[in-house]
Amino acid sequence: MPTAPITFSVQSQRTGDSPISALIQQALSTPGLISFAAGLVDEPSLPVTETRDAAAALLSDPRTARAALQYGSTPGYRPLREKVLNLVCTADGITPEAIATTADEVLLTSGSQQLLYLLGEALCNPGDIVITEAPSYFVYHGVLASQGVRVLTVPMDAGGLDLTALEELLLRLEHTGELRKVRLIYTVDYFQNPTGLTLAAERRPQLLALAQRFSTDHRILILEDAAYRELRYGTEDLPSIKRYDTRNAFVIYTSTFSKPCAPGFRTGYALVPRELMQPLCNLKSNHDFGSSNLTQHLLDHLVGSGVYARQAEKVRAVYRKKKDCIVQALEQEFADWPAVQWTNPTGGFYVWLTLPPHLNAGPSGELVKRAVEQGVIYVPGAFAHVPDTFGETVRNNEIRLCFGIATEEQISEGIRRLRAACRGLEQPQAHAKPRECVTT
Numbered sequence: 001m002p003t004a005p006i007t008f009s010v011q012s013q014r015t016g017d018s019p020i021s022a023l024i025q026q027a028l029s030t031p032g033l034i035s036f037a038a039g040l041v042d043e044p045s046l047p048v049t050e051t052r053d054a055a056a057a058l059l060s061d062p063r064t065a066r067a068a069l070q071y072g073s074t075p076g077y078r079p080l081r082e083k084v085l086n087l088v089c090t091a092d093g094i095t096p097e098a099i100a101t102t103a104d105e106v107l108l109t110s111g112s113q114q115l116l117y118l119l120g121e122a123l124c125n126p127g128d129i130v131i132t133e134a135p136s137y138f139v140y141h142g143v144l145a146s147q148g149v150r151v152l153t154v155p156m157d158a159g160g161l162d163l164t165a166l167e168e169l170l171l172r173l174e175h176t177g178e179l180r181k182v183r184l185i186y187t188v189d190y191f192q193n194p195t196g197l198t199l200a201a202e203r204r205p206q207l208l209a210l211a212q213r214f215s216t217d218h219r220i221l222i223l224e225d226a227a228y229r230e231l232r233y234g235t236e237d238l239p240s241i242k243r244y245d246t247r248n249a250f251v252i253y254t255s256t257f258s259k260p261c262a263p264g265f266r267t268g269y270a271l272v273p274r275e276l277m278q279p280l281c282n283l284k285s286n287h288d289f290g291s292s293n294l295t296q297h298l299l300d301h302l303v304g305s306g307v308y309a310r311q312a313e314k315v316r317a318v319y320r321k322k323k324d325c326i327v328q329a330l331e332q333e334f335a336d337w338p339a340v341q342w343t344n345p346t347g348g349f350y351v352w353l354t355l356p357p358h359l360n361a362g363p364s365g366e367l368v369k370r371a372v373e374q375g376v377i378y379v380p381g382a383f384a385h386v387p388d389t390f391g392e393t394v395r396n397n398e399i400r401l402c403f404g405i406a407t408e409e410q411i412s413e414g415i416r417r418l419r420a421a422c423r424g425l426e427q428p429q430a431h432a433k434p435r436e437c438v439t440t
């Protein structure tokens, strides 16, 4: 008898593989390929010795070892939650009271990715709306698609999310009666994945004010994803949006130990409005009864002993050098082609390259094939855009370059190969404009 098919849930059918999985597979299976694709961190600077020492200290005492090897609690290890709150408030130069937040409103998650997922479960029904930046973190778009959430987008400029465009969108939704479906406004406000852009200081309180103004019959929350905040290597730190949320009512602030420390810890954290905490914990306990307790004890040790702060300092210097290296390589290789532009971030590890509009750098375009032939891969910028109901067209002439894992030699060589892949695809530009590079 033939085996009957498995019937999959609607959610499973809505859930696709990450668009960059195929690219990563290609990178792994092609020797010598230089990858600017996956957002992997620098490897030589990972805290190997420090983690080994912390693990030895933790496990050498049976009492601390047993505590770490037992189940933990759903919201996470309390001392680490307190330290996380302290980290965020210190960065903002405030006390926890200034944002009406205690460790009770801090949730530790399995990477900040889990928080993004849980929030969708807690807040959104299929057909509800989340507003994101265009372009934005495409993995989050995948989460929202899986949950049946509609994504509407707002363009960005050199100062990040365009608040005039956001206001227009909110007014339009008010007019069409769809404002009631808006649950979240999502912003990656420091050195954004994928563009490297940062939300300008003056826009931060303004964004909060907009969310408050349009929260007439239900609250429109801001999801502030500060995943790259601690990878700042340029100017001074900017205040978070959370910093202005003095009643802890509108802003969910999430960040992660992945970028400044190690993604293998799979530990992220969030400061959330009080009413959200219990529903999130209820959902999280369906997932896992709490994230890895052992990892949280280790991180508590690393943060408490000052190792974490030193590690963050160390990786900032590493990424600063790599950013200088990629920008220098771009300036050199594309010097003869002024129509090509790129961002020049002051933190994080992404550069966003914009080619002339005629050039198709998209997943089925000519450039991606040629790049692989030359031995380099990138993420087509199209993956980070969502065609929305208001007719945003997905641009195909943009590229995300991640310089997290490549060495400086690979960065220079990779950009040389990318330029080689473009040869013959340039159109002569009679009156090319001088290059404008965006510094964030």
Ligand SMILES: Cc1ncc(COP(=O)(O)O)c(C=O)c1O
Pocket (backbone or CB within 6 Å): 039, 110, 111, 112, 113, 114, 137, 188, 193, 225, 227, 255, 256, 257, 258, 263, 266, 267, 268
């Ligand atoms: C903007 C952004 N948010 C969240 C995440 C999730 O990171 P993690 O789950 O490792 O904390 C990433 C990962 O690359 C990211 O780029």
